[in-house]
Amino acid sequence: MPYTLSHAVVALPVSVIARGRIPLAAMVVGSMSPDFPYLLALSPTEAPGHSESGVLIYCLLPSLLMLLVWYRWIEGPTLELFRLPRREWSFGKSSYFLVVLGVLIGAYSHVLWDATSHFDGLFVVNSEFWNREILSLPMYKLNQYGGGILGLAALFVWYVFAVIKNRQEQYQGKLIIGVLVYSISIVFFVLLANIVHGSTVIIEFAVRSAIGGIVGGICGMCMYAFMVHLQADKKYYNE
Known part of the structure; x- marks a missing residue:
């Protein structure tokens, strides 16, 4: 996708299917983790996390460290500022497993989506379908830019509904x-x-x-x- 943040939209349907058991934050961080080198360099650069093994080597540990900081210091003030509900977690062995699972789901969804939306993606290179043109644009380009726009739109709609649902709580931000x-x-x-x-x-x-x-x-x-x-x-x- 053209915008890293759009990848986080995958966390929404997965969270619904899992009935909220998989931490949303873990999936969001994981979904952006293959692009971490871009964020560090402030520009597109080599990102070895865009592969099956790269997720485990380059994405998992940094994501877990970021989530540690998130849950310990950042979550409360951020959710209060944006008027989002805070879910209480009892961190046991099963919770740690679900956090890791959430990161992996997010990261691999990123890799899979990029494989169908970039000219050098695995499915684009090996399939004629993603190279078919519609309105003078190949399918993978439509997937890339369309997915980016729809992803941001879906995240915005989710945020609006989340705020409306939480509107009765006293604003503390x-x-x-x-x-x-x-x-x-x-x-x-x-x-x-x-x-x-x-x-x-x-x-x-x-x-x-x-x-x-x-x-x-x-x-x-x-x-x-x-x-x-x-x-x-x-x-x-x-x-």
Whole structure:
């Protein structure tokens, strides 16, 4: 897909089928994990996680480390800011297995989707179907861009319904601070990605801006959570 975040849409139907037993966060992080090198480089680069063995070697451990940070420090402030419900987890042996399973489901769904939506994808190379043209575009391109757009749209619709469902809960987020922190972080990384790599054409600017936007969102999420915890600790010690 042209936008890494779109891959997270796979987590929604799987979560419904599994009746919420597989952690949504694990599938979301796993679904983006093959593109981690892009996020680190702020530009498309070699990503060895786009293969069956690459998922196990390059995606699983970084995803689990990110989830550790998420559950320990970031989840609460982030869900409160975006008015999303927080599900209580009792972490036992079965829970750890489900987290690993969620990461693998997300990561392998990414690999499978890319195999049908990129010119060098496994199914595109070995099948005439994905190379058939519709409206002067090969099927894999339609899958790539159409999937990206529909994926983002589905995530937005899910978010709206989740907020509506949770609207009766008292809002505990710090909206103004959150908007400010996220905005500054996203703008900074979008500019950084394009300046560092010297984007000169529209497609380069669009791709690197998308990557910079994701990185900026992640960093903004971390900074906001840090500020919330810092304020809570300060209040605790003052009491």
